Amino acid sequence: xxxxxxxxxxxxxxxxxxxxxxxxxxxxxxxxxxxxxxxxxxxxxxxxxxxxxxxxxxxxxxxxxxxxxxxxxxxxxxxxxxxxxxxxxxxxxxxxxxxxxxxxxxxxxxxxxxxxxxxxxxxxxxxxxxxxxxxxxxxxxxxxxxxxxxxxxxxxxxxxxxxxxxxxxxxxxxxxxxxxxxxxxxxxxxxxxxxxxxxxxxxxxxxxxxxxxxxxxxxxxxxxxxxxxxxxxxxxxxxxxxxxxxxxxxxxxxxxxxxxxxxxxxxxxxxxxxxxxxxxxxxxxxxxxxxxxxxxxxxxxxxxxxxxxxxxxxxxxxxxxxxxxxxxxxxxxxxxxxxxxxxxx
Amino acid sequence: xxxxxxxxxxxxxxxxxxxxxxxxxxxxxxxxxxxxxxxxxxxxxxxxxxxxxxxxxxxxxxxxxxxxxxxxxxxxxxxxxxxxxxxxxxxxxxxxxxxxxxxxxxxxxxxxxxxxxxxxxxxxxxxxxxxxxxxxxxxxxxxxxxxxxxxxxxxxxxxxxxxxxxxxxxxxxxxxxxxxxxxxxxxxxxxxxxxxxxxxxxxxxxxxxxxxxxxxxxxxxxxxxxxxxxxxxxxxxxxxxxxxxxxxxxxxxxxxxxxxxxxxxxxxxxxxxxxxxxxxxxxxxx
Amino acid sequence: xxxxxxxxxxxxxxxxxxxxxxxxxxxxxxxxxxxxxxxxxxxxxxxxxxxxxxxxxxxxxxxxxxxxxxxxxxxxxxxxxxxxxxxxxxxxxxxxxxxxxxxxxxxxxxxxxxxxxxxxxxxxxxxxxxxxxxxxxxxxxxxxxxxxxxxxxxxxxxxxxxxxxxxxxxxxxxxxxxxxxxxxxxxxxxxxxxxxxxxxxxxxxxxxxxxxxxxxxxxxxxxxxxxxxxxxxxxxxxxxxxxxxxxxxxxxxxxxxxxxxxxxxxxxxxxxxx
Numbered sequence: 033x034x035x036x037x038x039x040x041x042x043x044x045x046x047x048x049x050x051x052x053x054x055x056x057x058x059x060x061x062x063x064x065x066x067x068x069x070x071x072x073x074x075x076x077x078x079x080x081x082x083x084x085x086x087x088x089x090x091x092x093x094x095x096x097x098x099x100x101x102x103x104x105x106x107x108x109x110x111x112x113x114x115x116x117x118x119x120x121x122x123x124x125x126x127x128x129x130x131x132x133x134x135x136x137x138x139x140x141x142x143x144x145x146x147x148x149x150x151x152x153x154x155x156x157x158x159x160x161x162x163x164x165x166x167x168x169x170x171x172x173x174x175x176x177x178x179x180x181x182x183x184x185x186x187x188x189x190x191x192x193x194x195x196x197x198x199x200x201x202x203x204x205x206x207x208x209x210x211x212x213x214x215x216x217x218x219x220x221x222x223x224x225x226x227x228x229x230x231x232x233x234x235x236x237x238x239x240x241x242x243x244x245x246x247x248x249x250x251x252x253x254x255x256x257x258x259x260x261x262x263x264x265x266x267x268x269x270x271x272x273x274x275x276x277x278x279x280x281x282x283x284x285x286x287x288x289x290x291x292x293x294x295x296x297x298x299x300x301x302x303x304x305x306x307x308x309x310x311x312x313x314x315x316x317x318x319x320x321x322x323x324x325x326x327x328x329x330x331x332x333x334x335x336x337x338x339x340x341x342x343x344x345x346x347x348x349x350x351x352x353x354x355x356x357x358x359x360x361x362x363x364x365x366x367x368x369x370x371x372x373x374x375x376x377x
Numbered sequence: 378x379x380x381x382x383x384x385x386x387x388x389x390x391x392x393x394x395x396x397x398x399x400x401x402x403x404x405x406x407x408x409x410x411x412x413x414x415x416x417x418x419x420x421x422x423x424x425x426x427x428x429x430x431x432x433x434x435x436x437x438x439x440x441x442x443x444x445x446x447x448x449x450x451x452x453x454x455x456x457x458x459x460x461x462x463x464x465x466x467x468x469x470x471x472x473x474x475x476x477x478x479x480x481x482x483x484x485x486x487x488x489x490x491x492x493x494x495x496x497x498x499x500x501x502x503x504x505x506x507x508x509x510x511x512x513x514x515x516x517x518x519x520x521x522x523x524x525x526x527x528x529x530x531x532x533x534x535x536x537x538x539x540x541x542x543x544x545x546x547x548x549x550x551x552x553x554x555x556x557x558x559x560x561x562x563x564x565x566x567x568x569x570x571x572x573x574x575x576x577x578x579x580x581x582x583x584x585x586x587x588x589x590x591x592x593x594x595x596x597x598x599x600x601x602x603x604x605x606x607x608x609x610x611x612x613x614x615x616x617x618x619x620x621x622x623x624x625x626x627x628x629x630x631x632x633x634x635x636x637x638x639x640x641x642x643x644x645x646x647x648x649x650x651x652x653x654x655x656x657x658x659x660x661x662x663x
Numbered sequence: 664x665x666x667x668x669x670x671x672x673x674x675x676x677x678x679x680x681x682x683x684x685x686x687x688x689x690x691x692x693x694x695x696x697x698x699x700x701x702x703x704x705x706x707x708x709x710x711x712x713x714x715x716x717x718x719x720x721x722x723x724x725x726x727x728x729x730x731x732x733x734x735x736x737x738x739x740x741x742x743x744x745x746x747x748x749x750x751x752x753x754x755x756x757x758x759x760x761x762x763x764x765x766x767x768x769x770x771x772x773x774x775x776x777x778x779x780x781x782x783x784x785x786x787x788x789x790x791x792x793x794x795x796x797x798x799x800x801x802x803x804x805x806x807x808x809x810x811x812x813x814x815x816x817x818x819x820x821x822x823x824x825x826x827x828x829x830x831x832x833x834x835x836x837x838x839x840x841x842x843x844x845x846x847x848x849x850x851x852x853x854x855x856x857x858x859x860x861x862x863x864x865x866x867x868x869x870x871x872x873x874x875x876x877x878x879x880x881x882x883x884x885x886x887x888x889x890x891x892x893x894x895x896x897x898x899x900x901x902x903x904x905x906x907x908x909x910x911x912x913x914x915x916x917x918x919x920x921x922x923x924x925x926x927x928x929x930x931x932x933x934x935x936x937x
Contacts, residue, residue, distance in 0.1 A: 093846055234874075234875070262847070265921070266921050287923055304848050305847055307920055308875050322849055553762060555766075563751075563781065577766065
């Protein structure tokens with residue numbers, strides 16, 4: 033059973049111990065047939081991950097959370113990335129493709145949402161696992177041995193036999209374990225998990241998340257968990273960053289966040305989640321409207337059309353992400369300071 | 378999930394001429410020009426295409442006759458303009474009718490019991506395995522060579538390919554949730570097909586029609602060339618090439634001009650079809 | 664007193680296995696009743712048979728065994744008129760609003776289709792009036808009539824789908840995972856809408872879902888399915904408070920709670936009660 037680790041619930045990177053330090057990240061995509069026009073999907077994003085830390089990046093569809101995750105490894109060829117992604121003293125934004133390839137998979141690994149499409153259907157599990165190592169010069173025999181060890185570590189029974197199996201012979205949960213094995217086989221410093229359990233049943237979700245947790249605890253690997261599920265955040269992260277319309281709007285330690293989120297969107301989101309441990313007598317308290325279209329974000333604070341606390345200023349001025357006084361959290365809201373606690377049920 | 382919605386958003390599904398690549402634009406313009414010729418060609422023709430004047434025979438292109446005259450002294454430009462109708466209209470008819478029959482048969486097959494469906498598809502397989510030109514030639518000879526029999530021949534050999542295409546598309550659409558939703562609603566089979574299934578299945582058929590018109594033009598001209606289609610002295614491009622080919626050394630324009638027009642037509646429709654396909658396949662209707 | 668509106672008895676459906684091997688029993692001897700005015704939750708993971716049960720109920724699949732009785736008549740062997748009545752009075756809302764609306768039809772045609780099919784006598788104006796009425800019920804307006812599904816967000820599409828189901832004034836609404844494809848903030852809106860509709864229209868609801876947290880917000884009674892069989896049945900208080908079956912406990916223990924303290928406490932609770 034996992035216990036919450038004691039990591040400083042700090043959001044600043046000033047302490048200099050960050051393993052991954054993202055500063056002012058922006059991601060633009062060219063508009064198809066738009067004659068060089070681009071669309072900014074992620075804006076001015078700061079994010080730090082300390083060694084061994086579990087950070088969750090939360091948001092709804094269109095918030096830019098997945099784009100951010102993919103941008104960290106520059107996986108979208110068409111994306112134009114701005115800002116800095118500092119990792120072990122190097123800026124991933126300026127690295128050549130060749131240098132980046134040496135980091136991908138070995139230093140920073142990634143698990144995607146859909147294990148079905150991540151695995152190549154015509155290669156055996158063993159071949160795919162070993163490939164991660166052989167392309168880096170590990171002899172095939174040794175690679176297969178390590179592949180077997182990786183499966184063993186992930187609790188895949190009869191690992192030796194399973195190496196010869198093909199992806200379609202595995203269940204969804206098993207496939208995600210294989211993907212995890214592929215990710216950790218190179219002993220990465222950071223694991224980026226992009227909605228790793230969204231396609232899975234709830235019991236399998238729990239198993240996979242707990243596996244990630246155990247692996248991280250064993251090897252000191254840091255985890256960046258991309259998810260839309262606040263429940264998952266509560267159970268498997270030390271710190272949380274909430275995204276809305278391409279921006280980070282709140283960042284803090286998990287305990288603080290769930291005790292009392294400060295951004296109106298984060299508050300509304302938390303109230304909207306149905307809870308399995310509670311009956312509702314009244315209707316769920318909700319945020320009106322829908323998340324904005326990234327192509328046409330509202331003026332000023334992108335959340336103002338759905339906010340019940342907006343003032344004149346919210347319509348014109350984009351709120352900056354500021355660290356709150358006496359608190360280890362940052363919020364991007366003009367109205368975050370005065371209100372307190374009224375949301376906690 | 379986010380990246381998917383984003384990429385769908387970045388795609389502009391609307392067919393916009395201004396945003397099109399130059400080649401696509403040229404293809405669509407050429408198709409438009411050809412269709413205009415079909416409609417108004419005879420009005421534009423400077424001479425009577427059937428007026429024989431042996432004194433004016435085999436004149437090279439010049440001020441009087443822009444594209445020269447043929448061995449009977451008929452104006453080549455006028456004959457090419459007149460010839461657009463039998464050649465292109467004939468191909469349009471042949472492909473259009475084939476598509477119509479194909480889609481109808483495919484719809485019936487989709488609604489029929491399994492064994493009827495299977496039987497129809499096997500018939501299509503057999504028909505498809507016969508080479509189209511040979512089959513068309515046989516039919517054309519049996520019915521007596523004429524433009525009409527060329528069209529009939531082409532339709533007879535072509536509908537199975539449209540049936541196959543439409544059946545595959547319909548099969549996919551039939552499994553979609555909105556079709557199931559309509560089934561649950563209890564709509565009639567007619568409404569199910571016309572409102573729910575066909576509008577969501579025919580994109581690729583439209584594309585195929587456009588693509589095939591080019592090929593059909595070639596076959597139509599080819600049938601005329603070998604004497605199985607439109608007969609001389611009618612102004613049909615294939616027949617023109619055939620009669621001109623005898624004078625290739627002395628009066629090259631009599632064969633090369635209609636030949637070039639045939640090539641251009643086939644090319645224009647093929648390119649336009651390709652452009653359409655790129656546009657529809659990259660599009661999610663959702 | 665509530666009376667039974669829909670009764671399923673001994674439902675079974677076996678599919679031939681895709682590769683060689685044993686045929687798969689998707690649904691195995693499932694029985695339950697749906698009383699007027701209640702909301703029954705059908706809960707299970709993928710492969711539990713809940714979708715097959717839904718498909719059998721609405722006639723997209725024919726069960727191998729068992730009967731479905733609606734308001735006194737046998738649905739599977741019903742005559743034409745009774746079947747029409749069933750189709751009008753029992754409506755289905757699908758899981759994925761991106762797939763369940765015909766992209767080539769306007770909102771007016773989508774929502775009005777029921778009326779056209781079942782009450783063809785109504786004039787176009789009469790139909791439109793009713794369509795607008797239902798659209799307003801679900802939080803849309805008459806201005807949306809000429810638009811196509813692509814112009815709406817997921818939440819709005821699900822509202823259109825709900826309007827489509829409600830237009831013929833059904834008695835029973837079958838909801839097949841109606842919010843699982845939606846964003847969290849939009850999910851809450853649709854859950855609220857369903858609660859409001861149930862209250863205002865006195866609907867009887869069969870709610871199929873995998874998400875136990877969502878089910879808790881909506882259902883009076885639950886049926887937990889595993890591998891095509893019912894493993895637990897009970898009221899909401901019973902199932903959530905004191906789950907009897909091992910499987911139900913495991914499911915409940917696995918649902919994450921957006922509250923770190925409660926999450927830890929809950930895990931301890933279900934682990935001890937094992």
